[in-house]
Amino acid sequence: MGESVRERGQGDKQMITIRSEEPADVEVIHSIHQSSFPTEAEARLVDRLREERKLALSLVAEVKDCAVGHVAFSPVSVDPQSPAKRGLGLGPVAVLPEWQRKGIGEQLITRGIEDCRRDGYSFIVVIGGPEYYGRFGFRRASVFGLANEYGVDDPFMVLELSAKCQDIVYPALRVKCVTTSFTQRFPDQVFHNQM
Numbered sequence: 423m424g425e426s427v428r429e430r431g432q433g434d435k436q437m438i439t440i441r442s443e444e445p446a447d448v449e450v451i452h453s454i455h456q457s458s459f460p461t462e463a464e465a466r467l468v469d470r471l472r473e474e475r476k477l478a479l480s481l482v483a484e485v486k487d488c489a490v491g492h493v494a495f496s497p498v499s500v501d502p503q504s505p506a507k508r509g510l511g512l513g514p515v516a517v518l519p520e521w522q523r524k525g526i527g528e529q530l531i532t533r534g535i536e537d538c539r540r541d542g543y544s545f546i547v548v549i550g551g552p553e554y555y556g557r558f559g560f561r562r563a564s565v566f567g568l569a570n571e572y573g574v575d576d577p578f579m580v581l582e583l584s585a586k587c588q589d590i591v592y593p594a595l596r597v598k599c600v601t602t603s604f605t606q607r608f609p610d611q612v613f614h615n616q617m
């Protein structure tokens with residue numbers, strides 16, 4: 423069902439639809455990331471995740487039948503391994519510059535979280551601005567003893583999707599994942615050790 427885009431000024435309300443990626447979206451998704459980030463790294467990352475069948479969830483935001491935003495979720499691996507702890511990494515997420523700050527990113531991420539929960543994942547990790555992701559319930563992952571293979575602390579955040587985060591993460595659990603920030607900080611390690 424469509425939801426309205428947050429109004430700025432007196433403009434008409436426009437309806438936004440969040441839907442799963444379709445085969446015809448490949449080029450426009452690339453172009454959304456290329457236009458929203460300083461480099462093409464994120465656009466290429468999404469292409470590669472798709473080629474390697476690691477796009478566990480890929481959502482497109484549409485206004486008037488035009489794709490204006492996209493979010494990807496890809497599997498992360500945990501160490502020690504546990505079948506009960508299935509998680510995804512959020513990112514990259516992008517909204518075309520002219521459509522930013524209208525609530526589209528929020529709708530993409532909210533719907534993504536709902537879909538991950540529906541699909542039985544235990545947690546989502548992200549590397550990003552704590553202020554932005556905090557509004558969706560993400561918390562500093564180190565609070566739960568959750569580390570990552572790159573040693574990133576503050577911006578590394580987790581959202582638990584099952585009853586208690588303690589059931590999901592515990593001291594010495596490490597996550598190996600792909601996110602936007604990793605591509606910027608660790609360009610050579612992006613696909614290292616992914617599930």
Ligand SMILES: CC(C)(COP(=O)(O)OP(=O)(O)OC[C@H]1O[C@@H](n2cnc3c(N)ncnc32)[C@H](O)[C@@H]1OP(=O)(O)O)[C@@H](O)C(=O)NCCC(=O)NCCS
Pocket residue numbers: 458459515516517518521522523524525526527528529549550551553554602603
């Ligand atoms: C981040 C992004 C996807 C958000 O999409 P959006 O549709 O603009 O987001 P929303 O409209 O739902 O929310 C915008 C709010 O989040 C804030 N916000 C946006 N990006 C933020 C960030 N990286 N850190 C902190 N706050 C952020 C804005 O200040 C804005 O708040 P305000 O309008 O009340 O001042 C979009 O800005 C984007 O594509 N940016 C470039 C790519 C990028 O940086 N992706 C995320 C990497 S972690």
